Amino acid sequence: xxxxxxxxxxxxxxxxxxxxxxxxxxxxxxxxxxxxxxxxxxxxxxxxxxxxxxxxxxxxxxxxxxxxxxxxxxxxxxxxxxxxxxxxxxxxxxxxxxxxxxxxxxxxxxxxxxxxxxxxxxxxxxxxxxxxxxxxxxxxxxxxxxxxxxxxxxxxxxxxxxxxxxxxxxxxxxxxxxxxxxxxxxxxxxxxxxxxxxxxxxxxxxxxxxxxxxxxxxxxxxxxxxxxxxxxxxxxxxxxxxxxxxxxxxxxxxxxxxxxxxxxxxxxxxxxxxxxxxxxxxxxxxxxxxxxxxxxxxxxxxxxxxxxxxxxxxxxxxxxxxxxxxxxxxxxxxxxxxxxxxxxxxxxxxxxxxxxxxxxxxxxxxxxxxxxxxxxxxxxxxxxxxxxxxxxxxxxxxxxxxxxxxxxxxxxxxxxxxxxxxxxxxxxxxxxxxxxxxxxxxxxxxxxxxxxxxxxxxxxxxxxxxxxxxxxxxxxxxxxxxxxxxxxxxxxxxxxxxxxxxxxxxxxxxxxxxxxxxxxxxxxxxxxxxxxxxxxxxxxxxxxxxxxxxxxxxxxxxxxxxxxxxxxxxxxxxxxxxxxxxxxxxxxxxxxxxxxxxxxxxxxxxxxxxxxxxxxxxxxxxxxxxxxxxxxxxxxxxxxxxxxxxxxxxxxxxxxxxxxxxxxxxxxxxxxxxxxxxxxxxxxxxxxxxxxxxxxxxxxxxxxxxxxxxxxxxxxxxxxxxxxxxxxxxxxxxxxxxxxxxxxxxxxxxxxxxxxxxxxxxxxxxxxxxxxxxxxxxxxxxxxxxxxxxxxxxxxxxxxxxxxxxxxxxxxxxxxx
Amino acid sequence: xxxxxxxxxxxxxxxxxxxxxxxxxxxxxxxxxxxxxxxxxxxxxxxxxxxxxxxxxxxxxxxxxxxxxxxxxxxxxxxxxxxxxxxxxxxxxxxxxxxxxxxxxxxxxxxxxx
Numbered sequence: 030x031x032x033x034x035x036x037x038x039x040x041x042x043x044x045x046x047x048x049x050x051x052x053x054x055x056x057x058x059x060x061x062x063x064x065x066x067x068x069x070x071x072x073x074x075x076x077x078x079x080x081x082x083x084x085x086x087x088x089x090x091x092x093x094x095x096x097x098x099x100x101x102x103x104x105x106x107x108x109x110x111x112x113x114x115x116x117x118x119x120x121x122x123x124x125x126x127x128x129x130x131x132x133x134x135x136x137x138x139x140x141x142x143x144x145x146x147x148x149x150x151x152x153x154x155x156x157x158x159x160x161x162x163x164x165x166x167x168x169x170x171x172x173x174x175x176x177x178x179x180x181x182x183x184x185x186x187x188x189x190x191x192x193x194x195x196x197x198x199x200x201x202x203x204x205x206x207x208x209x210x211x212x213x214x215x216x217x218x219x220x221x222x223x224x225x226x227x228x229x230x231x232x233x234x235x236x237x238x239x240x241x242x243x244x245x246x247x248x249x250x251x252x253x254x255x256x257x258x259x260x261x262x263x264x265x266x267x268x269x270x271x272x273x274x275x276x277x278x279x280x281x282x283x284x285x286x287x288x289x290x291x292x293x294x295x296x297x298x299x300x301x302x303x304x305x306x307x308x309x310x311x312x313x314x315x316x317x318x319x320x321x322x323x324x325x326x327x328x329x330x331x332x333x334x335x336x337x338x339x340x341x342x343x344x345x346x347x348x349x350x351x352x353x354x355x356x357x358x359x360x361x362x363x364x365x366x367x368x369x370x371x372x373x374x375x376x377x378x379x380x381x382x383x384x385x386x387x388x389x390x391x392x393x394x395x396x397x398x399x400x401x402x403x404x405x406x407x408x409x410x411x412x413x414x415x416x417x418x419x420x421x422x423x424x425x426x427x428x429x430x431x432x433x434x435x436x437x438x439x440x441x442x443x444x445x446x447x448x449x450x451x452x453x454x455x456x457x458x459x460x461x462x463x464x465x466x467x468x469x470x471x472x473x474x475x476x477x478x479x480x481x482x483x484x485x486x487x488x489x490x491x492x493x494x495x496x497x498x499x500x501x502x503x504x505x506x507x508x509x510x511x512x513x514x515x516x517x518x519x520x521x522x523x524x525x526x527x528x529x530x531x532x533x534x535x536x537x538x539x540x541x542x543x544x545x546x547x548x549x550x551x552x553x554x555x556x557x558x559x560x561x562x563x564x565x566x567x568x569x570x571x572x573x574x575x576x577x578x579x580x581x582x583x584x585x586x587x588x589x590x591x592x593x594x595x596x597x598x599x600x601x602x603x604x605x606x607x608x609x610x611x612x613x614x615x616x617x618x619x620x621x622x623x624x625x626x627x628x629x630x631x632x633x634x635x636x637x638x639x640x641x642x643x644x645x646x647x648x649x650x651x652x653x654x655x656x657x658x659x660x661x662x663x664x665x666x667x668x669x670x671x672x673x674x675x676x677x678x679x680x681x682x683x684x685x686x687x688x689x690x691x692x693x694x695x696x697x698x699x700x701x702x703x704x705x706x707x708x709x710x711x712x713x714x715x716x717x718x719x720x721x722x723x724x725x726x727x728x729x730x731x732x733x734x735x736x737x738x739x740x741x742x743x744x745x746x747x748x749x750x751x752x753x754x755x756x757x758x759x760x761x762x763x764x765x766x767x768x769x770x771x772x773x774x775x776x777x778x779x780x781x782x783x784x785x786x787x788x789x790x791x792x793x794x795x796x797x798x799x800x801x802x803x804x805x806x807x808x809x810x811x812x813x814x815x816x817x818x819x820x821x822x823x824x825x826x827x828x829x830x831x832x833x834x835x836x837x838x839x840x841x842x843x844x845x846x
Numbered sequence: 847x848x849x850x851x852x853x854x855x856x857x858x859x860x861x862x863x864x865x866x867x868x869x870x871x872x873x874x875x876x877x878x879x880x881x882x883x884x885x886x887x888x889x890x891x892x893x894x895x896x897x898x899x900x901x902x903x904x905x906x907x908x909x910x911x912x913x914x915x916x917x918x919x920x921x922x923x924x925x926x927x928x929x930x931x932x933x934x935x936x937x938x939x940x941x942x943x944x945x946x947x948x949x950x951x952x953x954x955x956x957x958x959x960x
Contacts, residue, residue, distance in 0.1 A: 550870065550888045553910040553917035553924070576870040580908040580919040588919055592905040837873035837884060838861045842959060 033061045036334065037122055037130050039112045039278065040138035041066035043075055044307035044323040046094055047455075048136065050482075051331035053102055059335055062104045063130045065122070067111035068161060071095050075161070076320060076454065076487045082165050082193030084531045085524075093485070115282040117300060134302055134334055137279055137290060141272035141308035141318065146181070150243030155250040156266045159190045168267065172197035173805075176264030179203075179253050181240050183210040185350060187269035188227065192355075194267070195232050196531050202261055203227070204238040204253070214348045214359040218375075219382055219398045226355050226380075272318055274309040289316045294340040296330045304330050312341060319346050320454050320487075328456075347408045347453050349401070349487060356397075358404035361411050362386065363394030374425045383425055390418045403427035405490070409449050442496040451497060452483040452490050462494065463501045472506060474498070515554035517546050522775035526562055535567050537574055551577075558776035561663065564699050565771050568813035575830070581661035584833050585821040586643055594643060595636040597660035598650050599696065602670045602688035602708075603631030612653030620646055630667030630705060632658055641834050647822035656696075656820040663777070664699040665706075665767075668692040669717065673710035673727070682727035684710035687756055691725075691763060697818040698810070701774030701783070704767065719747045722780040723763055728752075732759045736766060736792075737784040745781055748789055751797040765806035766796050772809075856944070857957040864890065864950045872907040872916070878959055882943060883907035884952065885916060885927050892945045892952055893927035900925070900938030 036052075038045050041064050049062065066072075072094040080086040099106045110124040115135070123129045143158035145151050157167050171178065172194055180191045183205025195201045203210075209220035210227075227234050239256035243266055252262045274289035285291045285299035289311030292298055296312075298305050307323050310316065317323060322344035332339040347360035363386045365371070374383040381399035385392055385407065391414050395407040406428040410417060417424055428444075445451075447460035465471060465480050477494060478485040484494045498506045513519050520528070525544065534540045537559050541551060551559070556577035563571040575583050586594035600609070613633055617625055623637040638646055647657075660666060670688030674680030688708040695706075707718035708725040718724025720740040724747050726733040731754035735747035750766065753759055769792065774783045784792060795802050825834075867873045867886040874897060875882040881897040883906050895916075897907045904920035915924050915933060924933040930942035944955035 548913050550912050552912045553922065556910060556912065576868060576911065579910070584908075588905075588908060590902070590920065592903075592908075832866065832868065832871075832873055836876050836881075837866055838875050840859055840861070840875060840877040840956065842878050842956075 034059065034133040035131055036060035036062050036134050036136070037132035038062070038064045038136045038138060039115075039122060040136075040140055040307065040309075041068070041072050041106070042138060042140050042307060043072070043093070043320060044140075044327050045136060045138040046072045047324050047482075048138075048306060048327035048331050049102075049104065051328050052334055055331065056335055057102070060134070062102075063132075064099075064104055064106045065110040065112045065124055065128075065130075066106060066108050068163075069109040070162065071099070071106070071108075073162065074485075078159070078162070078165050079189040079193055081162075082168060082190065083196035085196075085527055088162060112278060115278065115303075117282060117303075120302070132302075134304070136304045136306055136330060137284075137298070137309065138306040139275040139278055139309045142275050143268065144271045144273045145268055146240075146270060148240065148242055150245055150250070150253075151268070153243055153245040153250050153266075154248050155264065156243060156268060159186050159267055159269045160272075168194060168265070169197060171265040172199050174264065175199065177202065177262060178265040178267060179261055179263040180267045180269060181253075182269035182271070183207070183234070183236065184213065184269065184271070185211060185348065187267075188223075188350065190267050190269050191227070191232055192230065194265075195230055199265070200233075202233040202235065202263070204240050204255070204261075205234070205236045206239055208236050210234070210236065211350075211359075214396075215357070216363050216384060216396050218373075218384070219357070219359070219396045222380065222382055222398045223350075223355070223357060272308065274311070274316055276309065279305065279309065287311050287314075292341075294342070295333055295338070296326055296341055297333075304333070306330055313343055315343060317344065317346075319348065321346060321456060324454070324456055345412060347404065349404075349453075356399055356401045358397040358401035359395065360404070360408045361392070361394035363396055369393070372421075372425045385425060387417070390416050390421075392417060400427075405450055405453060405493070406445075408453065412450075442493065443500045451493050452481075452485075454487050454490075455482040455485065457481050457483040459497065462497055466498065466501050472502065514558060515552055517541075517548040517551050517555050518544060520544060522558065522778075525559070526566075526773075526775070529562055529566055535563065535570055536572075537563065537577060561699060561701065561776050565813070568816045582663070584640065584643065584830075585657055585659075585661065585825065586638070587661045589636065591637075593637045593639055595634050595660075596638055596643070596646055596650075597628065597632050597634045597658040598655035599658040599692075600632050601692050602668055602685050604670075604685065604689065605633075609653055609655065612650060612655070616646055616649050619649065628660070628667075630660075631669050632660065632667060634660070641836075644825050644834055648826045651820075651823055651826055655822075657822045659696065662699065663702050665692070665695045665697070665704050667705055668695075669705070669707040669721070671708075671710045671715040673708075677710055679713060680710035680727070681729050682710060682732070683756075684708045684716065684725075684727050687725065687727075687732075687759060688716075690756065690760065694760060694814075695764065695767065698767070698771070698814060699817065700767065700771050702777050702779045704770075704780065706763075720744070721747065723766060725759055725763070730754065732756075734759065734762055734766075737781040737789075739779060739781045741779075743781070748784065750793060761803065761807050762796055764810050765803040766792070768806040768810040768813075769795060771813075772806075855957050855960070856955050857960060858946070858953040858955055860948075861952050861954045864892065864947070864952060867892070870911045872909075872911065874907050875954065877956060881905075881907070882954070883916075884945070884954070885911055887911060887914065887927070892947070894943035894945050894954055895925065895927065895930050896941045896943075898940055899923055900930075900932055900940050901936065906940065 074091045074093050077091040107128055110126055112122050112124050114123045121129050121131050143160045158164055177200040178194045180187050180203045183203050191201050191203045209217050210223050224234050240253050241256045242254045244252045244254055250266050252260055254260050276286050279290040280286045290298055290305040290309050291311050292305050296304050306326055308318055325344050326341050329339040329341045350357040370387045372385045384396045386394035392411040397404050445459050449459045451457055451459055462481050462483050471477050484491045514522050532543055534543055540559055560574050560577040580588050586596050620642050622635045626634045628634050668688040668691050670685045673684035704722045706723045707716040707721045709716040709718045710727050718726055720738040724735040733752050734750040736750050738747035739745040770780050770783055861875055870888050872883050872885045882894050883897040885893045897905050899906055899918040901923045904918040906916050906918055908919045909916040914927050917924050923936050930940040932938045946953050
């Protein structure tokens with residue numbers, strides 16, 4: 030057996046990822062493969078940085094190839110391995126971190142670098158680019174601090190960055206040197222609509238703005254100055270003026286370079302054993318920065334690595350803007366010219382603009398704004414050079430209109446030819462998808478994405494793919510197979526929480542409208558969840574919707590199987606007194622309460638109270654100083670304590686006092702599910718803190734903070750968050766942890782389940798190791814408590830929600846006779 | 847079987863005004879040792895059901911009102927406000943009563959009690 034050939038890939042972006050897939054698909058055993066990645070990561074989808082920036086997705090959502098994938102395919106991946114040298118004579122590459130690998134075939138895919146205009150101030154701190162995940166993290170950091178961001182560049186990247194920064198709460202100004210936004214992809218009319226849409230997002234857009242200088246003080250950005258003398262204050266500048274192929278490595282290795290690494294049609298560089306791929310390439314004088322042509326090149330290289338003879342012929346491109354709420358599509362050439370005609374459709378009320386440019390009865394360019402559904406259809410005809418003279422009258426109305434009556438979208442998909450392109454990013458045509466569905470028995474969107482890549486990049490063709498799945502599978506396809514929040518929506522809890530923040534949705538009807546709820550007013554599953562999310566996210570602005578709360582939280586008592594209620598007054602830290610006990614005894618006698626019981630959380634429960642008696646019971650309890658124990662709440666329940674060093678011969682700290690302090694600070698707060706705490710005075714742990722949602726164990730040297738325990742449906746000991754030395758620190762860390770859970774937990778998800786989902790290390794790192802984050806969580810909790818710490822019993826004794834407790838009428842049958 | 851005994855005579859009584867009931871909420875009526883729950887939907891329709899879930903007698907008046915249905919607070923059965931029938935896979939029904947408006951005054955048909 031001869032030794033396998035060695036393939037080395039320099040760069041780990043989307044293009045080489047695709048090339049490896051194509052190669053492995055055709056022959057998984059042809060090469061020993063080694064990949065060098067300058068970033069410390071696996072392969073992720075760069076197109077999706079915008080949703081990460083705006084908060085609609087997370088990094089994990091956009092990973093395309095994880096560690097397992099490299100393992101399974103026996104590919105050696107060197108993360109943080111920037112290649113600094115290619116020795117063409119000995120056929121080796123060497124990375125900055127000292128790894129040398131031998132190659133028989135080499136693929137150079139070094140990508141591109143963001144172009145930085147060398148204006149004065151370009152090297153100040155807080156001047157960012159928008160290119161990789163590090164940039165996004167830098168921008169999110171800046172956005173957390175607030176202030177104004179100036180984005181230089183009104184092209185695709187600049188606008189996506191601007192919308193993302195705005196969604197993160199910054200004030201944003203876009204400076205564009207040309208008269209029209211995205212002038213390379215749009216005509217002036219669409220550009221105008223786009224500008225207006227951005228201005229509606231409250232983004233300040235300035236065209237023909239020539240930035241001369243970034244002004245700074247103490248090495249940090251303080252603003253920018255334009256050529257006309259205007260100054261704009263800013264805390265951050267994002268430069269998004271374009272990209273330049275990254276050539277250094279290729280050039281110093283003696284490969285022929287011009288604007289990019291020069292390749293011939295077979296994608297070989299001037300060295301026949303070295304291919305170049307992606308944004309670093311110059312082919313027939315053109316450099317490409319969009320994903321579709323890069324994927325075309327990837328296919329050609331994969332084939333030629335297996336002794337094929339494929340040729341790359343250059344690409345016509347279509348562009349989509351990935352900003353939520355703005356639909357924009359452009360393809361081909363749309364300049365006016367001799368012999369060219371155009372068809373334009375404007376619908377001002379619906380904010381729709383469509384323009385097709387024709388030459389010799391063929392589509393050569395298309396710009397769509399507002400309604401982009403027909404983009405792929407026009408693009409398909411453009412690429413194939415189809416004669417449209419027969420369709421001409423109705424062409425602009427789109428595919429669904431052809432044939433006289435509008436078709437439903439399902440029929441439109443079914444009518445597409447087999448080779449029609451469904452996914453533009455990944456170049457997947459209709460038959461590829463339907464064949465794979467049939468051959469592999471695929472039934473979920475995730476499976477189709479995994480096997481065909483359709484809708485796996487920018488995701489805008491997801492709807493089309495789903496329609497195609499329905500057309501192919503019929504009822505066997507359930508597009509809602511993802512864990513939806515409830516039958517009213519396809520969205521999961523995580524999506525809903527992110528979108529509430531990202532789109533600033535502040536009422537339940539607004540959420541249902543914007544997120545396209547399938548029912549008119551939700552159901553008993555989603556309404557309480559939405560009510561909680563809104564209470565948590567907008568504590569000062571949202572008006573709690575009581576009709577969307579379960580009965581226990583609506584009447585502030587626990588419903589029992591016979592329709593009576595139980596009442597649990599708060600006993601801070603489990604401490605009580607003769608006065609309190611006497612008041613309870615009196616209430617029990619007066620209202621003839623049938624059962625009195627001690628709870629597991631060190632409280633007293635009175636059971637069997639009639640609903641209409643509740644306000645009178647509370648009035649008597651209130652006179653003795655009792656407030657609601659909130660034993661019914663998805664919120665802070667009890668803080669259980671032991672007697673601590675006041676009494677116990679083993680006690681190391683004042684566990685009772687600390688428990689009371691925590692309870693007084695945190696009572697009234699709503700949480701995703703119930704939240705129970707305990708404080709034990711020594712490791713003997715009499716308060717059973719190690720099976721609580723949050724527990725504290727006092728030790729000689731301070732306090733051990735625990736969390737994520739369970740002793741209900743599941744039994745689970747707590748995890749240790751960390752150790753602190755003072756009571757004040759306990760307060761800050763515990764409260765910060767509770768707030769993190771409040772902001773991220775799904776409704777009815779206990780803290781141990783949330784921890785499992787988010788990861789112990791992530792929580793520990795944010796609370797223990799990132800003081801700024803911890804303090805911000807703490808501050809947000811304190812702010813929200815201003816609106817939460819109102820005793821609900823006292824309110825109802827004073828007359829609030831009277832209707833809940835009194836019958837509307839009592840009808841006497843004899844009188845009615 | 848006596849056909850006449852099955853003919854119900856309507857008997858309407860005033861029970862209160864629309865605004866006495868919160869939107870997407872409910873109030874109760876006591877009559878002849880029974881409780882009738884009066885529901886008001888988001889679009890101001892009014893329905894009346896005996897305040898007893900067909901499953902385990904849960905007080906439907908304490909449930910969450912949504913899309914012409916109420917979800918029982920005890921075990922989440924979903925009951926149609928118009929017919930009293932359990933929705934989905936559950937089977938059972940609770941008696942429903944007719945309501946109508948005279949201006950903003952709600953009238954309830956208690957003919958079945960006679």
